[in-house]
Amino acid sequence: MSSFLSYLISGISLGSVYAIIALGYTMVYGIAKMLNFAHGDVIMVGGYIAFICFTELGVPPVICILAAMIGCLVLGVVIERIAYKPLRGASSLSVLITAIGVSYFLQNSALIIFGADSKTFTSLISIPSISLMGGDVIISGVTIASIIACIVIVAALMAFINKTKAGQAMLAVSEDTGAATLMGIDVNRTIALTFAIGSALAGIAGVLLCSAYPTLSSQTGAMPGIKAFTAAVFGGIGSIPGAMIGGMVMGIVENLSKAYISSQLSDAIVFALLIVILLVRPTGLMGKNIQEKV
Amino acid sequence: MANLLEVKNLNVFYGVIHAVKDVSFTVGEGEIVTLIGANGAGKTTTLQTITGLIKARSGEIVYNGENIISTPGYKLVGRGLAHVPEGRRVFADLSVYQNLMLGAYTRKDRSGMDEDLEKIYKRFPRLKERVNQPAGTLSGGEQQMLAMGRALMSKPKMLLMDEPSMGLSPIYVNEIFDIIRSINEDGVTVLLVEQNANKALNIAHRAYVLETGSIVLEGSAEQLMNDPKVKAAYLSE
Numbered sequence: 121m122s123s124f125l126s127y128l129i130s131g132i133s134l135g136s137v138y139a140i141i142a143l144g145y146t147m148v149y150g151i152a153k154m155l156n157f158a159h160g161d162v163i164m165v166g167g168y169i170a171f172i173c174f175t176e177l178g179v180p181p182v183i184c185i186l187a188a189m190i191g192c193l194v195l196g197v198v199i200e201r202i203a204y205k206p207l208r209g210a211s212s213l214s215v216l217i218t219a220i221g222v223s224y225f226l227q228n229s230a231l232i233i234f235g236a237d238s239k240t241f242t243s244l245i246s247i248p249s250i251s252l253m254g255g256d257v258i259i260s261g262v263t264i265a266s267i268i269a270c271i272v273i274v275a276a277l278m279a280f281i282n283k284t285k286a287g288q289a290m291l292a293v294s295e296d297t298g299a300a301t302l303m304g305i306d307v308n309r310t311i312a313l314t315f316a317i318g319s320a321l322a323g324i325a326g327v328l329l330c331s332a333y334p335t336l337s338s339q340t341g342a343m344p345g346i347k348a349f350t351a352a353v354f355g356g357i358g359s360i361p362g363a364m365i366g367g368m369v370m371g372i373v374e375n376l377s378k379a380y381i382s383s384q385l386s387d388a389i390v391f392a393l394l395i396v397i398l399l400v401r402p403t404g405l406m407g408k409n410i411q412e413k414v
Numbered sequence: 415m416a417n418l419l420e421v422k423n424l425n426v427f428y429g430v431i432h433a434v435k436d437v438s439f440t441v442g443e444g445e446i447v448t449l450i451g452a453n454g455a456g457k458t459t460t461l462q463t464i465t466g467l468i469k470a471r472s473g474e475i476v477y478n479g480e481n482i483i484s485t486p487g488y489k490l491v492g493r494g495l496a497h498v499p500e501g502r503r504v505f506a507d508l509s510v511y512q513n514l515m516l517g518a519y520t521r522k523d524r525s526g527m528d529e530d531l532e533k534i535y536k537r538f539p540r541l542k543e544r545v546n547q548p549a550g551t552l553s554g555g556e557q558q559m560l561a562m563g564r565a566l567m568s569k570p571k572m573l574l575m576d577e578p579s580m581g582l583s584p585i586y587v588n589e590i591f592d593i594i595r596s597i598n599e600d601g602v603t604v605l606l607v608e609q610n611a612n613k614a615l616n617i618a619h620r621a622y623v624l625e626t627g628s629i630v631l632e633g634s635a636e637q638l639m640n641d642p643k644v645k646a647a648y649l650s651e
Contacts, residue, residue, distance in 0.1 A: 285519065292505055292516050298467055299503040304491035304520035304568065 122256035127379040128372060133263035133332065135371020136270035140325040141348030142355065142363035143277065144318030150294045150358035151314045154212065157219040158199060160345015161226035162319050166192045166326025167336050168234060171241055181244040189323035196319020197312055205308065223342075230338035238337035241330040262332045269324060274364045277317075281360070286313060294358065347374075347387075350394050356407025365405060369393075417476075418443045418572055418603050419464070424473035426456075426463050433459045435627040437473075441572070441605050446598050448606040448614040448635070450648055451624035457607040458500050460624070461574050464605075465490055465497040478571070492520040494571030498578065500607075502561040506550030510541055513549050513560055517567030527567070534563040537593065555586030562593065572603040579610050591617055611648035615639045623648070 141163060148156045166188040173184040203222050207215050247261030281287035292300040293310045301307055329344055330336050347370055355366025373393055377386040397405065419441040426434035434456045441447045449457045462468045464475055466487025475483045477495055496517075505513050514534065518527045535542035538559040544552060549560055558578055565573055575594065579587040587610070595617045598604050608614035615621055615635045623631035623644060631638065638644045 288508075288512060288516055289519065291508060291512075295505045295507060296503055299499060299505065300516075301467060301487040302465060302491065302497045302499060302503075303516045303564075304488050305516075306486075306488045 122253050123379075125253075125257050127375050129257070129259055130263060131372035131375030132368060133260075133266045133371070134375060135351075135368035136266040137325055137328050137332070137367075138344065138348045138351045138370050139270050139364045139367025140273055140321050140328070141344060142352040142367045143273065143360060144321050144325075145349050145352040146355070146357050146359060146363040147277075147290075147314050147318050149352070151290055152200075152204070152311045154204065154215045155219060155349070156204075156315075156318075157216070157345070157349075158222035158226055159318065159322060160341035160343075160348070161223050161230075162192050162195055162199075162322040162341065163326040163329060163344060164230060164336075164338060164341035165195055165226060166323035167241065167330040167340055168230065169323070170244060170327045170330065171239055171336055174244055175239075175242055181246065184244055185324065185327050188327050189320045192323030192326070193316050193320040196315045196322070200312055200315040205311075208308075227338045227342070234338070236337075238335045241334040241336045243331040243334065244327055245331050260332075262328065266328045266332065269328060270364065270367075273321060273324070274360065277360055286310070290314060347390065350391065354394050354397055354404055356404030359404070359406040362404055362406030416443050417441065418478060419605065420474075420476040421460070421464070422474040422476070424460065424463065424475065425471040426459050426468060427471050428459075433627055434463065434470075437624070437627070437629055439622050439629060439632070441603060443603055444598075444601065445620060446594070446604040446606060446618045448608055448618040448621045449624055450608055450611040450614055450621060450638075450644075452647075453609070454626070455624040456627040457624055458576055461497065461576050461605070461607055462499075464574060465495065491568045491570075494569070495574070496565040496568045496570035496572070497574040498561045498565045498576060500576035500580065502554075502557045504549040504552075504557050504560050504564070507548055509546050510549055510552070510560055511545045513564050514541075514567050517564035518569075520568060526569070530567055530569060534566055537566075537596070538563050555582050555590070558582060558586070558590055559593075562590075562597075566597070566602075570602060572605065573597065574605045574607075576607045577609060578606070579608065579613060587613065611644070615649075 144159050145156065148154065169191040170184045170188040173179040173187050174181060199222055203218050204215060207218060243262060245261045245265045247264050249258050249260045251258045281290060289300065289305045289310050292303060292305055293307050297307050348367065351366035351370040352363050354369065355362030370390055374386050374390050377389040381389065417440045422438050424434055424437045437460060449460065451457050459468060463470050466485060470483055473483065474481055478493065482490060505516065514531060521527055540556055541559055541563055549557060552560060578590050582590065591613050594604060594606065606614055606618065615638060618635040621633065621635050621638045622629050631641065631644065
């Protein structure tokens with residue numbers, strides 16, 4: 121029982137990180153209608169920024185996290201401006217291929233700058249761990265931080281979208297860019313803002329991910345990126361609560377299958393689950409049914 | 415009467431298709447002007463080009479004394495040019511209230527907005543009954559009212575309306591045209607695109623007839639209503 125609880129809690133923690141990454145995918149998809157496959161690699165860049173600040177420059181952890189967020193935010197906005205904005209109106213296939221190109225560009229740039237050998241990331245999270253059930257279940261500080269971060273981020277995003285003008289503009293752009301323009305909304309600025317938010321979240325995810333799994337290489341963001349993308353599709357791409365639920369389910373299923381079925385098969389099980397869900401509900405758990413409008 | 419809108423030699427292409435050919439017309443301050451014509455005549459394209467949703471190939475669009483042909487579309491609402499698009503295009507997942515507030519996106523005068531909101535509720539009581547309902551659940555006529563209310567929330571000097579009667583039941587059609595007339599009486603200049611030429615000519619001051627991208631006839635609404643060619647082609651009800 122206590123070991124099940126441990127696996128479950130670490131699954132929720134991993135799921136929280138997936139959820140934070142998935143939010144970036146889902147918001148960008150919802151608003152710019154594109155799959156930003158470079159999103160996972162922005163996480164890796166966030167990891168390196170935090171690593172350099174903390175391990176090499178000795179900056180306090182909070183500043184390191186802020187630096188990772190701001191660095192990723194700037195990177196995300198620059199990527200959007202240079203690589204995606206010129207393709208507004210182009211076929212979605214061109215945009216997708218560009219995104220894959222940006223992904224390889226970031227990975228290989230990291231390879232040149234930081235070298236091929238992976239770095240050992242020192243956790244930035246200094247929250248003490250909690251032991252439950254007389255020490256049978258230990259919840260680490262990173263786990264606590266990940267779960268809290270995820271809840272706070274989702275709550276803040278929901279409030280931002282529902283209560284602010286910029287948030288309402290995002291909803292309008294996601295439904296109909298033409299009608300949004302007629303309301304006086306600058307669609308390009310709204311898309312840039314979406315990239316800024318999603319990428320800053322990727323910076324946080326980078327810190328949490330590397331704190332929990334302390335090897336950092338140019339490939340660090342690739343697999344979590346794909347899994348978080350899966351989580352976003354699973355939850356219903358475009359939906360914020362969907363990204364959170366999708367991320368949680370992914371993390372929990374991955375961890376429990378590692379523990380009880382096979383650690384080698386866990387990824388296969390996770391992706392098989394995605395296929396099953398999409399067969400039953402093609403729009404994902406929280407996805408909207410696409411209605412034909414007359 | 416001063417011209418609020420002046421379109422001069424406008425040309426618009428879709429790829430190789432020449433959709434709007436050398437179109438020129440004017441809308442005076444306080445007028446209702448209608449563009450009538452069959453499907454595919456270039457009416458919607460003309461409106462969408464005025465509000466910057468489509469780029470023109472050549473020509474001039476002078477609004478309020480300023481050439482706006484290369485002004486980004488989102489900057490025009492703030493200058494008093496609102497557009498009720500074809501098919502209404504309300505934000506279906508958002509509530510009636512959220513839709514109306516998005517109409518006022520460029521405004522900052524909170525008290526003026528509240529005042530206009532009250533006016534819109536008075537003009538469209540059905541919207542008030544449904545403030546918290548998602549716009550997608552409204553009937554076609556109610557959505558048309560919402561699209562008009564949303565445009566009015568920007569406090570426009572001029573309203574462009576694209577096929578407001580499309581797909582509506584006859585009761586709603588009459589109501590919508592009455593409302594357009596009363597909006598105009600409140601001082602808003604109206605450029606109306608309609609397939610229902612009968613109704614449009616009934617409320618308009620002047621009219622232009624578009625055929626395959628060109629203006630073929632123009633005159634006062636009364637003149638066109640009695641023109642044998644217009645009667646035969648557009649008023650054959």
